[in-house]
Amino acid sequence: MKIGVVTFPGTLDDRDAQRAVRIAGGEVVKLWHADADLHSVDAVILPGGFSFGDYLRCGAIAAQAPVMESIIDAANGGLPVLGICNGFQVLVESHLLPGGLIRNEHQHFICRDQKLIVENIDTAWTNGFKLGQEITIPLKNGEGGYIADDETLRRLEGDGLIAFRYSEVNPNGSVNNIAGLRNERGNVVGLMPHPEHAVEPGFGPDTPLAMRSGVDGLTFFTSVLNQVVNS
Amino acid sequence: MVKQVSTVDTTKNAKNTPDKEQPWRELGLKQEEYDRIKLILDRRPTSAELAMYSVMWSEHCSYKSSKIYLRQFGEKVTDEMKKNLMVGMGENAGVVDIGEGWAVTFKVESHNHPSYIEPFQGAATGVGGIVRDILTMGARPIAVMDQLRFGAVANPDTARVVNGVVSGISFYGNCLGLPNIGGETVFDKVYQGNPLVNALSVGALRHEDLKLAKASNPGDLVILFGARTGADGIGGVSVLASETFDADGPSRRPAVQVGDPFAEKVLIECCLELYAAQVVAGIQDLGGAGLSCATSELASNGRAGMRVQLKEVLLRDESLTPEEILMSESQERMMAIVPKKDLKAFTAIVNKYEVEFSVLGEVIREPRLYINWGKEEIVNVPPRSVAHDGPVYERPVAYPAWLDNLNNNSVNHAQLRRATNPSELAEQLIQIVSSPNQASKSWITDQYDHYVGGNTALAMPDDSGMVRVSEETGLGVAIATDANGRYCQLDPYNGAKLALAESYRNVASSGAVPMAVTNCLNFGSPENPEVMWQFKQATAGLADGCLELGIPVTGGNVSFYNQTGDVAIYPTPVVGVLGVIDDVARRIPSGWQDAGNNIYLLGITRDELDGSVWSEVIHDHLGGKPPVVDLAAEKALAELLQGASLQGLLASTHDLSEGGLAQTLVESTLRFGMGARVWLNEITERDQVDLTAALFSESTARVIVSVGREDDVKFVGLCEARTVPVLRIGVTDASGQLEIQDLATWSIEELKNTHGATIPELFG
Numbered sequence: 001m002k003i004g005v006v007t008f009p010g011t012l013d014d015r016d017a018q019r020a021v022r023i024a025g026g027e028v029v030k031l032w033h034a035d036a037d038l039h040s041v042d043a044v045i046l047p048g049g050f051s052f053g054d055y056l057r058c059g060a061i062a063a064q065a066p067v068m069e070s071i072i073d074a075a076n077g078g079l080p081v082l083g084i085c086n087g088f089q090v091l092v093e094s095h096l097l098p099g100g101l102i103r104n105e106h107q108h109f110i111c112r113d114q115k116l117i118v119e120n121i122d123t124a125w126t127n128g129f130k131l132g133q134e135i136t137i138p139l140k141n142g143e144g145g146y147i148a149d150d151e152t153l154r155r156l157e158g159d160g161l162i163a164f165r166y167s168e169v170n171p172n173g174s175v176n177n178i179a180g181l182r183n184e185r186g187n188v189v190g191l192m193p194h195p196e197h198a199v200e201p202g203f204g205p206d207t208p209l210a211m212r213s214g215v216d217g218l219t220f221f222t223s224v225l226n227q228v229v230n231s
Numbered sequence: 232m233v234k235q236v237s238t239v240d241t242t243k244n245a246k247n248t249p250d251k252e253q254p255w256r257e258l259g260l261k262q263e264e265y266d267r268i269k270l271i272l273d274r275r276p277t278s279a280e281l282a283m284y285s286v287m288w289s290e291h292c293s294y295k296s297s298k299i300y301l302r303q304f305g306e307k308v309t310d311e312m313k314k315n316l317m318v319g320m321g322e323n324a325g326v327v328d329i330g331e332g333w334a335v336t337f338k339v340e341s342h343n344h345p346s347y348i349e350p351f352q353g354a355a356t357g358v359g360g361i362v363r364d365i366l367t368m369g370a371r372p373i374a375v376m377d378q379l380r381f382g383a384v385a386n387p388d389t390a391r392v393v394n395g396v397v398s399g400i401s402f403y404g405n406c407l408g409l410p411n412i413g414g415e416t417v418f419d420k421v422y423q424g425n426p427l428v429n430a431l432s433v434g435a436l437r438h439e440d441l442k443l444a445k446a447s448n449p450g451d452l453v454i455l456f457g458a459r460t461g462a463d464g465i466g467g468v469s470v471l472a473s474e475t476f477d478a479d480g481p482s483r484r485p486a487v488q489v490g491d492p493f494a495e496k497v498l499i500e501c502c503l504e505l506y507a508a509q510v511v512a513g514i515q516d517l518g519g520a521g522l523s524c525a526t527s528e529l530a531s532n533g534r535a536g537m538r539v540q541l542k543e544v545l546l547r548d549e550s551l552t553p554e555e556i557l558m559s560e561s562q563e564r565m566m567a568i569v570p571k572k573d574l575k576a577f578t579a580i581v582n583k584y585e586v587e588f589s590v591l592g593e594v595i596r597e598p599r600l601y602i603n604w605g606k607e608e609i610v611n612v613p614p615r616s617v618a619h620d621g622p623v624y625e626r627p628v629a630y631p632a633w634l635d636n637l638n639n640n641s642v643n644h645a646q647l648r649r650a651t652n653p654s655e656l657a658e659q660l661i662q663i664v665s666s667p668n669q670a671s672k673s674w675i676t677d678q679y680d681h682y683v684g685g686n687t688a689l690a691m692p693d694d695s696g697m698v699r700v701s702e703e704t705g706l707g708v709a710i711a712t713d714a715n716g717r718y719c720q721l722d723p724y725n726g727a728k729l730a731l732a733e734s735y736r737n738v739a740s741s742g743a744v745p746m747a748v749t750n751c752l753n754f755g756s757p758e759n760p761e762v763m764w765q766f767k768q769a770t771a772g773l774a775d776g777c778l779e780l781g782i783p784v785t786g787g788n789v790s791f792y793n794q795t796g797d798v799a800i801y802p803t804p805v806v807g808v809l810g811v812i813d814d815v816a817r818r819i820p821s822g823w824q825d826a827g828n829n830i831y832l833l834g835i836t837r838d839e840l841d842g843s844v845w846s847e848v849i850h851d852h853l854g855g856k857p858p859v860v861d862l863a864a865e866k867a868l869a870e871l872l873q874g875a876s877l878q879g880l881l882a883s884t885h886d887l888s889e890g891g892l893a894q895t896l897v898e899s900t901l902r903f904g905m906g907a908r909v910w911l912n913e914i915t916e917r918d919q920v921d922l923t924a925a926l927f928s929e930s931t932a933r934v935i936v937s938v939g940r941e942d943d944v945k946f947v948g949l950c951e952a953r954t955v956p957v958l959r960i961g962v963t964d965a966s967g968q969l970e971i972q973d974l975a976t977w978s979i980e981e982l983k984n985t986h987g988a989t990i991p992e993l994f995g
Binding site: 009010012013015016019049050052053054055108109110111112138140142194196197200202203206210211212 | 398401402405406407408491492493494496497584585677678679680681682683684685686687688699702815816820824903
């Protein structure tokens with residue numbers, strides 16, 4: 001089961017995403033931004049970071065990279081794609097998901113253990129969760145405020161395209177507490193929090209049981225592996 | 232028609248015009264230093280040479296006032312202390328063997344002066360600079376920390392500096408993808424015009440990947456790569472970092488560099504790939520003193536010379552003069568020494584990362600640095616005279632005239648009033664834990680990414696930061712830093728030792744074995760004999776302390792001229808200790824994790840309130856002598872914690888320092904929201920102290936630990952066998968509150984709000 005992890009200049013969490021894939025039992029294929037070949041992967045992860053320094057607009061330059069042309073085509077053909085944080089911003093800039101992400105309402109970068117509610121489990125990346133499940137995933141961003149026009153919001157809410165909502169605290173002023181989205185087909189998912197930082201006991205968020213023991217993020221990666229195996 | 236005449240000051244021109252007036256004074260040189268340059272060159276320097284000498288002989292680069300004292304870090308060492316040291320002081324950063332074929336390199340550096348003038352860029356480029364030092368050793372940087380000192384919270388300018396510095400660190404560090412695992416934030420009016428922004432970085436490498444900054448093989452190419460050279464940071468080290476600010480002097484913002492963390496992140500990955508491909512024979516980062524430093528140091532370290540064509544430097548601004556190019560401190564640049572046969576492979580890698588480079592020249596056998604501007608020779612110097620044989624001063628020292636009075640004015644002498652009833656004590660506890668220096672710093676640390684990399688085992692608010700180095704075995708390192716300026720003002724010798732003792736204790740508290748020391752010595756003007764005396768005392772204290780603990784200093788940094796007018800900061804020697812842990816899974820957090828554990832206080836409490844947080848917050852007082860340092864007791868305590876941790880007996884450990892037991896109890900409660908019931912009567916009885924001392928004394932060599940009931944006998948037996956004083960002072964519980972018997976009970980929610988609200992209210 002081969003999962004591609006893309007590295008753009010300025011990508012930061014690529015090695016973390018690769019580790020998450022390995023822990024989930026997948027095989028990692030490193031994808032380079034300038035190489036349009038997807039090397040026959042079964043799914044793709046766009047990791048977090050500051051691709052191209054976040055210059056122009058977060059994710060805007062990365063969305064023009066050669067590898068993205070292939071990913072957009074493949075995603076439209078059903079290839080599972082997960083965009084995490086900057087990867088979510090790239091998905092939005094690539095029009096694989098609607099809306100936009102702007103500076104956090106409070107103007108500061110924020111790093112915190114964030115509670116989320118899983119709003120949709122009919123996707124390649126969330127099928128291992130229970131509907132309405134509360135999970136804890138680290139969040140770290142400066143430009144994570146989700147916005148969309150009213151019509152888009154109505155469609156997102158009406159068609160069940162919201163994958164995750166922030167619970168208890170809205171950390172960045174996102175409309176309707178939106179933390180993550182899915183596309184209609186359910187193969188493309190993007191979210192601001194970082195599931196790859198909650199996959200290994202000892203290095204994840206604190207839980208009531210023990211410090212840094214949270215591994216709720218692992219389900220993203222096992223979900224896609226299960227889906228690929230079953231299809 | 233007027234004939235075009237070259238305006239460049241060539242070496243030939245220098246010979247022909249020996250009496251030309253030169254701006255050596257404006258560049259920060261003294262008369263005797265200028266005379267010495269003339270003696271070395273047997274002529275006056277060219278303007279380019281003058282630029283090079285002025286930056287390289289600045290206090291910041293040459294350590295001319297501190298050198299004679301820093302030597303003792305290399306002298307007061309035993310063979311045992313050196314056994315794990317792969318690279319000692321003098322290189323970009325020290326390197327320590329941590330076993331399993333792994334080594335780590337770490338260092339802390341100051342960026343104080345730029346951070347006052349332009350807080351955002353000053354702090355940002357401070358992070359960038361220290362990370363490049365670590366990268367230069369051949370290591371992958373794996374974490375950063377920062378040690379910050381700001382002015383009084385009530386001063387309106389403090390918010391400008393705090394917001395700028397914190398955003399600068401957040402902007403640069405987060406974008407580099409390095410977890411920020413801890414640090415310090417202190418407010419005191421003595422730092423009002425001289426905030427301290429120190430940045431620490433740690434990197435990991437395999438033994439065989441070690442790189443050194445030297446150019447030794449004639450014929451190898453000298454390559455400058457990374458960002459283009461611009462007009463930023465010109466004279467940063469000589470104009471900013473080596474002079475005292477005048478309150479009404481000119482703005483020096485143009486001397487501050489401007490950072491681009493994206494360029495640095497790309498540079499890090501590019502360099503690591505160059506190292507892996509083994510196409511680099513020597514490497515040096517460009518920081519303070521820019522090209523002047525990189526060329527002269529590489530050649531001097533390699534006992535060789537260099538021929539450089541300055542017109543090959545890629546510029547952001549074509550109007551730069553050769554002198555400005557030599558002095559520019561533009562960030563995100565590196566210089567590599569590359570064998571000719573490897574140029575093709577080198578080019579392929581830098582092209583992959585779309586990093587610009589240019590070949591400036593080559594290494595030559597003759598130990599001489601020749602720099603040309605086109606066809607004209609503008610520099611012709613022995614590189615060693617620039618980089619290593621700068622002036623060394625034995626500056627006058629004088630015992631401070633005011634010190635005896637300060638030392639005599641102890642807490643008891645001043646008859647500071649102590650609380651007489653429980654409710655007053657309880658009120659003082661709340662006042663202390665909500666004071667700006669003792670309050671939660673999460674408003675700051677939440678702006679830093681501590682997850683990236685996936686190897687962070689401990690981060691703030693735990694006693695030390697810890698990162699995994701080997702994913703296979705769990706081998707990792709822990710780092711803690713400390714400095715208490717108030718203690719150092721009272722007694723710089725013991726103040727430095729106290730900083731060492733606390734960092735050492737913090738590392739030991741995490742379960743790691745302390746192994747090496749770095750420092751950043753922040754002081755006032757070395758031209759003031761009283762400041763020089765403080766420096767002399769502090770360095771002696773630190774060196775003696777390291778010898779006693781058996782851990783070597785591997786490197787560090789000196790920042791002088793932290794004063795406004797005649798008023799110097801408190802001596803602030805930041806001491807960082809690095810420890811090793813064989814498996815980070817064994818790490819110990821600072822807070823109580825489970826209900827029903829016993830809480831033990833290890834160590835003896837004395838009536839030591841001079842210089843304490845209690846004296847500052849409750850009485851706005853500073854006087855007397857700091858707490859006694861007992862490094863033998865610190866060592867015994869560290870060894871006990873090590874033993875207990877290996878047997879898995881410790882659920883938590885938290886050291887006692889600023890704010891005493893009171894502060895530690897509150898932090899231990901809040902770490903995981905686990906409550907406790909604590910009693911003080913056995914402390915007051917055994918140690919013969921009153922309740923104020925029991926709660927707020929800052930006696931050293933103390934920690935509290937929580938231990939599961941099933942491990943009690945074993946743990947107490949261990950303490951007794953190692954003769955570490957142990958007293959059971961409480962029990963953890965799921966009550967949702969902290970109860971100090973016969974004093975007060977607080978709900979955890981209430982403590983959390985009190986401890987957490989201060990900083991966001993001031994700066995949020």
